[in-house]
Amino acid sequence: MxxxxxxxxxxxxxxxxxxxxxxxxxxxxxxxxxxxxxxxxxxxxxxxxxxxxxxxxxxxxxxxxxxxxxxxxxxxxxxxxxxxxxxxxxxxxxxxxGRAQLADAEGVAKTRRGEHEHVRRCLAVNECISRWMFNGQRTQCVINPKLSQETRAEASLRTGAEQKRVLIVGAGPAGCEAAMVAAERGHAVTVMERDGELGGQLRAWSAASFLNTEIEHMINFYKVELERLKVEVQLNTEASEADLENYDEVLLATGTVTDDKPGAPSMQWIC
Ligand SMILES: Cc1cc2nc3c(=O)[nH]c(=O)nc-3n(C[C@H](O)[C@H](O)[C@H](O)COP(=O)(O)O)c2cc1C
Ligand code: SF4
Known part of the structure; x- marks a missing residue:
């Protein structure tokens, strides 16, 4: 060939x-x-x-x-x-x-099962390539945290000894990913989000980016995955100190500070 x-x-x-x-x-x-x-x-x-x-x-x-x-x-x-x-x-x-397989190795199987919305679909930002090819680092995918650390990711999904009530504050990508892992481990998970929608900074990026529809797909991916895993999502809800007392574990995923402004050339143009 x-x-x-x-x-x-x-x-x-x-x-x-x-x-x-x-x-x-x-x-x-x-x-x-x-x-x-x-x-x-x-x-x-x-x-x-x-x-x-x-x-x-x-x-x-x-x-x-x-x-x-x-x-x-x-x-x-x-x-x-x-x-x-x-x-x-x-x-x-x-x-x-190519990259589709890095973003979601199950993508074809999920599509065959009609689970289109549950596929992590490659955004073509090329982080996977630039990290190892140009920076000598292990490859990574911006929408698939498991990539190149599959063994560790698999181990993180072991069922917990006891079911805990887990609160995740913030429904950006980090909060959603954490909620998915905790739910897959058998915990009862609640996500509280101050805004009226999931997505966090992905929303700002999707509004400004030519990859708009594709980032929207990723936000919807989190929505349908959290539904599948029976994670309770409370939108328009600011977590209070009283809320925190009702849970065994609390994870703050309330966002990062970035120098990049939405719309500025950044991840899309790493090549
Ligand atoms: C990590 C990585 C390494 C690649 N290395 C090569 C290569 O050595 N030679 C080549 O012709 N294409 C290479 N490609 C390009 C792919 O074969 C493919 O043509 C390209 O990524 C577009 O397809 P895709 O959108 O399905 O990823 C590479 C792509 C990736 C993601
Ligand atoms: S890092 Fe970007 S380009 Fe590479 S597989 Fe993931 S989403 Fe696709």
């Missing part, structure tokens, strides 16, 4: 015509061609950030030019039904999911 960039879209880069000609040279020599585009001078193409499916036309073009099976790639976790239809129609033969 051969992974190739069909085009390097900048002056002096590999042209689309030469890329197709190269695919045709490969055709008799390989079992399948996996079609990407770009190189490190066009990281936004190579590791597409937006929109989903923006590399698929390259796979369609290669499919028309060769006889071996062709694989499409590029944010396809957001387009699983369309990709299913495209494969069925013979536009290409397979789709590959």
């Amino acid at each position: 051969y992974r190739m960039s069909v085009e390097e879209p900048y002056e002096g880069g590999l042209s689309f015509e030469d890329g197709i000609a190269f695919a045709q040279m490969l055709d008799p020599l390989v079992d399948a061609i996996d079609v990407s585009a770009g190189n490190y001078d066009t990281a936004d193409v190579l590791l597409p950030m937006y929109p989903p499916g923006n590399l698929v036309h390259y796979a369609r073009a290669v499919k028309e030019a060769v006889s071996v099976p062709v694989i499409a790639v590029g944010r396809l976790t957001w387009l699983l039904q369309e990709m299913n239809d495209a494969v069925g129609a013979g536009e290409f033969d397979f789709v590959a999911l």
Whole structure:
């Protein structure tokens, strides 16, 4: 199987015509061609950030030019039904999911079960890649805390010896993640949130970001997961000292202070 960039879209880069000609040279020599585009001078193409499916036309073009099976790639976790239809129609033969698998290794299985809302869908911010490739750190995913510490995450889900009443103050991503772990461990969990909605700073980011819909999906993910795990969510509720006394454990997840202003170039453009 051969992974190739069909085009390097900048002056002096590999042209689309030469890329197709190269695919045709490969055709008799390989079992399948996996079609990407770009190189490190066009990281936004190579590791597409937006929109989903923006590399698929390259796979369609290669499919028309060769006889071996062709694989499409590029944010396809957001387009699983369309990709299913495209494969069925013979536009290409397979789709590959890269970052989608880092964000949620169960994503395909959940989709097959009709649990679309319960998939952590990759936001394409590329934290996973930049940490190890450019900074030499272990890889991490901004929406999947388990990534690269799966053993530790698994251990954290062991059932607690006794069921405790756990209060989590703050329903941003940290509070929601903590609530999910505590509930999965068998505790009775309540989340109190001062605002009228879940999401915390994700809300501010989603309002300002071109990834708006995708971040909204993540906020909804927390909503449906907390429902699934029977976590009691109290919105429009400021935790008082009296509230704290009713619980065995209290976790404050009331937010962080960040220098980044919503809308400022930051995580989206790490590449
Ligand atoms: C951690 C990581 C490492 C990657 N390394 C390579 C690589 O060595 N060669 C390559 O052609 N693409 C590489 N890619 C790009 C992926 O193969 C894929 O084309 C790209 O991430 C777009 O697909 P996706 O949206 O499903 O992630 C890498 C992607 C990730 C997330
Ligand atoms: S870090 Fe970002 S780009 Fe990487 S898998 Fe997670 S959400 Fe996707």
